[in-house]
Amino acid sequence: MLVKIYTMTHKKFDVPNDPMYVPLQVGAEGKEPLGYVRDNTGENISALNCYYSELTGVYWIWKNDTESDIVGVCHYRRYLLNEKGVMFRKEEIEKLLSEYDCLTSRLLTLDFSYHYGFSDNHNVRDLDVTGEVIREKYPEDYPLFEKLVHENHTYFGNICVMKKPLFDAYCAWLFDIFAEVRKRINIDSYDSYHKRVFGFVSEFLLYVWVTKHKLRAYECMVGMIGEKAETKEMKQRLADYFAEKDIVGAKQYFMEMYTKRPDVLMEASDITGDLRICMQIIATAERELATTGGSILDRSCTFEDYMHLFKTLNGIVRRYCVGRQTTKDKEMLAKLHLSEEAVYVSVLAFCKEKEKTAEILNQINMDI
Known part of the structure; x- marks a missing residue:
C-alpha cells in the first residue's frame, strides 16, 4: 500500500528520516519555496491560508x-506517536487501519463546554454560524453537533x-x-491569529464527523518537537523583565501577548509549562509587593532558576492537595524560603477542591 503522512509546515525543519512523511509547504502562494511539496499547485486554496491555516494543505x-491508499496529516512540530512514544512506521499504520477506521489525537477533555471555551477565545458567532450551515446542508448531522458543542470534548x-x-x-x-460559512461571517477585521477561524473550528468538526459515522478511532499521543519561535521570544522578553525587576512591564507584556495569541498557554505552545510559571511569578510578585514592598524578583535569579524554584514548589503543593506530602517535602519547603504569597498563588x-484551599494553606504554612 502507498502511505503518505503529510507534514504541514510554513518553515524549514528537520524532516523525519522516513519517506512516508512528506513535507508540505502550506500557504505557499506568494511565498518563497522551501524545497518541499507546495500547496499552491494543482487545484488549491493556498491563497486562503490566513483563514484556513493547515487546512489549505x-x-x-x-x-x-x-x-495514495492511506493519507495522514501531522505538523512539523507535532506527530502521532505509538504506545512506545515513537513516531509510527508504515507497517504499524497499515496494521492499525486494518482494525480501525482512522488514527487521531487523543480526545481532549475540557474543563468547560467546547462552546464556552470557543466564546472565551474567539468570536462565538463563527461557531454558531457553522452550526446553522450544518443544520441547513446536513440536517441529519445537526442534532449531534448541537449536543457535542455543549459538551467538553474535542480533537486537537x-x-x-x-x-x-x-x-x-x-x-x-x-x-x-x-x-458557505465563509460567505456569512466577516473575518477580514480579525487579527492574524483570529482569522484562522476554520483551522480552529475544524478540530471540533473532526470529532463531530468521527462520532456521527461511528468510526473506530485509534487515539494516539501527540509528540511535540521543539518550541514555537513565538514561545521562545516571549520567554526571553519575560526573562528580561524579571532581570530588571519590572513586574508592571512583565504583566503588561504578558497580557498583550495573551490577547493577541490566547493559545500561548496551551500545551501545544507552552510545552515546558514555563509561560504558566511566568504568569505565576507575576501574580506572586504583585502580592508580595502589596504586602511587603519587596518581591521574589529581588533574588536576582536566572530565568532557569526561577522556573526550577516554582516547579519544585508546585510539585510539593500538588502532593499536599491530595494528602500525599512527605517529610522530604516539608524539608524542601523550608529550604525554598518562599513567602506565604508564593504558596497562596500555587x-x-x-x-x-476550592473549599479546602484555606486548610491546605494553613497546613503548608505551618510546615514552612
Whole structure:
C-alpha cells in the first residue's frame, strides 16, 4: 500500500528520516519555496491560508493526491506517536487501519463546554454560524453537533490518518460547510491569529464527523518537537523583565501577548509549562509587593532558576492537595524560603477542591 503522512509546515525543519512523511509547504502562494511539496499547485486554496491555516494543505491532499491508499496529516512540530512514544512506521499504520477506521489525537477533555471555551477565545458567532450551515446542508448531522458543542470534548490539531476514500469523504463534508460559512461571517477585521477561524473550528468538526459515522478511532499521543519561535521570544522578553525587576512591564507584556495569541498557554505552545510559571511569578510578585514592598524578583535569579524554584514548589503543593506530602517535602519547603504569597498563588492554581484551599494553606504554612 502507498502511505503518505503529510507534514504541514510554513518553515524549514528537520524532516523525519522516513519517506512516508512528506513535507508540505502550506500557504505557499506568494511565498518563497522551501524545497518541499507546495500547496499552491494543482487545484488549491493556498491563497486562503490566513483563514484556513493547515487546512489549505488538507484541501491540497484531497484534490491532488490521487495515488495514495492511506493519507495522514501531522505538523512539523507535532506527530502521532505509538504506545512506545515513537513516531509510527508504515507497517504499524497499515496494521492499525486494518482494525480501525482512522488514527487521531487523543480526545481532549475540557474543563468547560467546547462552546464556552470557543466564546472565551474567539468570536462565538463563527461557531454558531457553522452550526446553522450544518443544520441547513446536513440536517441529519445537526442534532449531534448541537449536543457535542455543549459538551467538553474535542480533537486537537487536525492530526489524523485514514484510508484515502474516507479522507476524501471527510474533506467533501468539511469544505462544503466552510465554503458557505465563509460567505456569512466577516473575518477580514480579525487579527492574524483570529482569522484562522476554520483551522480552529475544524478540530471540533473532526470529532463531530468521527462520532456521527461511528468510526473506530485509534487515539494516539501527540509528540511535540521543539518550541514555537513565538514561545521562545516571549520567554526571553519575560526573562528580561524579571532581570530588571519590572513586574508592571512583565504583566503588561504578558497580557498583550495573551490577547493577541490566547493559545500561548496551551500545551501545544507552552510545552515546558514555563509561560504558566511566568504568569505565576507575576501574580506572586504583585502580592508580595502589596504586602511587603519587596518581591521574589529581588533574588536576582536566572530565568532557569526561577522556573526550577516554582516547579519544585508546585510539585510539593500538588502532593499536599491530595494528602500525599512527605517529610522530604516539608524539608524542601523550608529550604525554598518562599513567602506565604508564593504558596497562596500555587495552592490557588492546583487545589481542585476550592473549599479546602484555606486548610491546605494553613497546613503548608505551618510546615514552612
